[in-house]
Amino acid sequence: MSHHLPALVVVIPLLSAMLVSGAGWVRRRLCFPVAFLGMGITLAGAVGLLLQVMDSGPVHYRLGGWEPPWGIGYAVDALGAMVLVVIAGVALVNLAAGRLDIQREHPDREGAFYTLYVLFVAGLMGIVATGDLFNLYVLLEVTSLTGYALIALGRDPAPLASLRYLLLGTIGASFYLLGTGYLYIMTGSLNMADVAGILPGVRSTSAIQVAFLLCMTGVWIKMAFFPMHLWLPGAYTHAPSASSGLLAPLMTKVMVYVMIRLMLSVFPPSYAHSVLDLATPVVWLATLAILAGALMALAQRNIKRMLCYVLISEIGYMVGGAWLGNRAGMTGAVLHILNDAVMTLCLFLVIHNVAFRVRGVDLEHFKGLARTMPWTFAAMAAGALSFIGVPPTCGFFSKWYLISGAVQAGRYGFAAALLASSLINAILFFRIIETAYFESAPDREGHGGHAASREAPLEMLVPLLAVALATVIIGLYTGDIVTSLIEHVLPAGLT
């Protein structure tokens, strides 16, 4: 059983989706337990896979027993195993916290919602576990389609925002498909390891350069890398709370994983830097992404929308770090995949709790809320400190690696942008903390029952506090994570 784990982490969510869908027809109250069970087993499988990889190195699996390059192979190394655990963990925690909200907002569509939720996770697990380029495209589209539907369940501008996301996201996925096609023409294979073996021998023609650029552009559109980020604020702001808590921490991070996988394991090492010499423009774009996201976040009154712009800024960290071309930068980018997923989940769960009680997430709705929701705002403070980059929260450590990598590579603009972003994040989050802790709650009647707001129910509070604790614990264990997981993934030649 344990040597089937790479396939099981994708198959179990798929089967759960069918069971949840069936449960929706039979008895609606069964949907949540079946989905929760499915996500729990998936998390157990992902953790088992991580332990297996840490023990004996990368795991290779042949679907159906067919040898690559004819068959589809799944390949999980330390980086993939870490991201699988992150996906399964975030999905499980968010599912636990989301039940009450879905029950209240969409009582007649619970079956559909949980099915889409579990299918989304299945797609993400597959993207990370697969070792085949075309299989990645298929799972990418599974993820995207369920994501569009999850977003469209929200209140009014949500379907339009989802349609805009669909149009942009399809362009991105199509560019990735086109890049894969060019790679297939030049190498005759779709298996990642096989292509990596064949590519150095092929004359470096413009076809491979175009393949690289097309794949990169497609993945950048999907991860909302500035300036292709325009779909993200609308889509994630208007999505229902349970959907945005799933999509925001995971979707863009897994796309960053795909970019790093292409850069490290498919194309020859340092192809991006030596053959194409793209590092300078991309790092400058990343700098712009950080600054633009931070500045636009300052202008928002809706806190959920503000978080979306902070998320765009964080994507800039990861892309810039990966393209710095040195060990510290790549370590920072990979570590930030883990850290950003946890931090983003923490803050989106806070927003979820506030929206559950107060019916609005503008800055005015936060006035004096810390008095009635002390635990929620304690967790918010932890998440905010992580975004700002205060030790011992996890955000500090990935920022440390990124800044030292930037200085080592001579990219002082990027390093300055990272520091400026910390300052602007401090302004953004201290504004919220000040409003929540030090302003007095307005005593208005009839506007969503603010005067009667209480702490969020225990079912939503416990996952939030667990995630807030995780930001500190992951920060404290950063050294272990880097030495036992990330070090093995970076190519030996990277200084």
Add this chain to the structure above:
Amino acid sequence: MQDLLQLIAARYNYWLYIVLMMVGFYAMIAKNNLVKKIAGMSIFQTAIILFYISIGYKKDATIPILMHAPDGAHHAVHAADYVNPLPHVLMLTAIVVSVSTLGVALALAVKVYQSYGTLEEDEIRERMREENASQE
């Protein structure tokens, strides 16, 4: 000019798919109506499907189906006689993906129409502005 024509004639499949892709891309950007944008997206994806199919073609090759004698004797297969079947298989999957995306897009367009009463992007924006103004 002669060189350019020769270049286009030699690789006309690539030029064709690029032109088709740009037609779809233009429709997605410039058209106002949401359904026209969705149609442009469909054209965009179809161009990529045609590109994949065209790269599998070989001169004087036939369809990749093996016809055996009734006693099932195995003959040596010359790969050059048959069109490459792998891109066809990949594109079957891509067509399914494309159709699903089209379905989701049209369902979203129906929802948008139910909320705003129109499918023109500028009218939708007007109505959203009016709603925001009336809520302030």
